[in-house]
Amino acid sequence: MDSELLRQGAFFTxxxxxxxxxxxVICFRRPVYSALSLLIVILGTAAIFASLDAHFxxxxxxxxxxxxxxxxxxxxxxxxxxxxxxxxIMSLFYWSVALLLTIGLGLMLMPDIATxxxxxxxxxxxxxLGNAIFTAKSNWLFVLEVTGALLTASMVAAVxxxxxxxEPTIKYVEEKK
Amino acid sequence: MxxxxxxxxxxxxxxxxxxxxxxxxxxxxxxxxxxxxxANIAIAVFSRAYLDVDGQVAALFVMAxxxxxxxxxxxxxxxxxxxxxxxxxxxxxxxxx
Numbered sequence: 001m002d003s004e005l006l007r008q009g010a011f012f013t014x015x016x017x018x019x020x021x022x023x024x025v026i027c028f029r030r031p032v033y034s035a036l037s038l039l040i041v042i043l044g045t046a047a048i049f050a051s052l053d054a055h056f057x058x059x060x061x062x063x064x065x066x067x068x069x070x071x072x073x074x075x076x077x078x079x080x081x082x083x084x085x086x087x088x089i090m091s092l093f094y095w096s097v098a099l100l101l102t103i104g105l106g107l108m109l110m111p112d113i114a115t116x117x118x119x120x121x122x123x124x125x126x127x128x129l130g131n132a133i134f135t136a137k138s139n140w141l142f143v144l145e146v147t148g149a150l151l152t153a154s155m156v157a158a159v160x161x162x163x164x165x166x167e168p169t170i171k172y173v174e175e176k177k
Numbered sequence: 178m179x180x181x182x183x184x185x186x187x188x189x190x191x192x193x194x195x196x197x198x199x200x201x202x203x204x205x206x207x208x209x210x211x212x213x214x215x216a217n218i219a220i221a222v223f224s225r226a227y228l229d230v231d232g233q234v235a236a237l238f239v240m241a242x243x244x245x246x247x248x249x250x251x252x253x254x255x256x257x258x259x260x261x262x263x264x265x266x267x268x269x270x271x272x273x274x
Contacts, residue, residue, distance in 0.1 A: 101193070
């Protein structure tokens with residue numbers, strides 16, 4: 001069996017699954033189904049990363065997106081309910097504007113993609129990635145620190161936002177009496 | 178390699194289309210994640226094509242920022258739901274009145 005042919009067949013199968021999944025994200029009425037379609041797309045993306053020999057990216061994709069973000073979505077849907085969406089497919093006007101905008105964006109990007117000449121090459125493992133991020137002469141050290149600060153700040157912000165307004169404590173109520 | 182980029186483009190367009198016409202804020206957020214994923218695929222493809230490890234590092238940072246964004250975004254959705262009792266983005270019209 002020709003391995004190139006096999007590779008292409010695998011890619012096109014994967015790509016069609018991912019496209020159907022991403023169409024499912026925006027077409028399902030119930031957010032739970034959308035979240036599960038998103039999970040399909042995320043796992044497909046991980047497989048695409050693996051086929052690009054970006055093995056650590058594939059791993060991080062499964063753990064971060066598949067393991068954390070999708071579960072976060074499902075928890076959110078579980079907590080506040082799916083919510084009835086006034087779907088009404090909106091007006092034809094909105095649809096045509098949306099389609100026009102997306103097709104325009106596609107046409108804008110299409111020439112760039114068509115003229116690209118890309119070569120196959122060697123891959124980078126987790127060792128090269130670690131060297132690129134963590135060693136002293138790396139360009140990414142500052143970005144790494146800033147990302148750490150961003151994650152901490154976002155955690156604090158999420159807690160503050162989710163707490164909402166503070167209820168008056170029992171002690172305070174008793175004092176008022 | 179160009180088929181990978183085409184897949185990334187189509188995924189991004191589907192995400193953008195969904196962001197433009199859906200109303201449920203949770204689904205809007207999923208569309209954003211879809212677009213981030215599509216962009217990540219493109220970054221990984223370029224990293225592979227130009228044999229530059231920096232592309233993969235950039236994709237990793239995109240993932241980290243997406244995680245932070247998911248945490249804040251979902252908290253915002255909860256706050257929005259608490260104040261409006263709905264998940265419809267057209268109910269977020271406080272500034273218009």
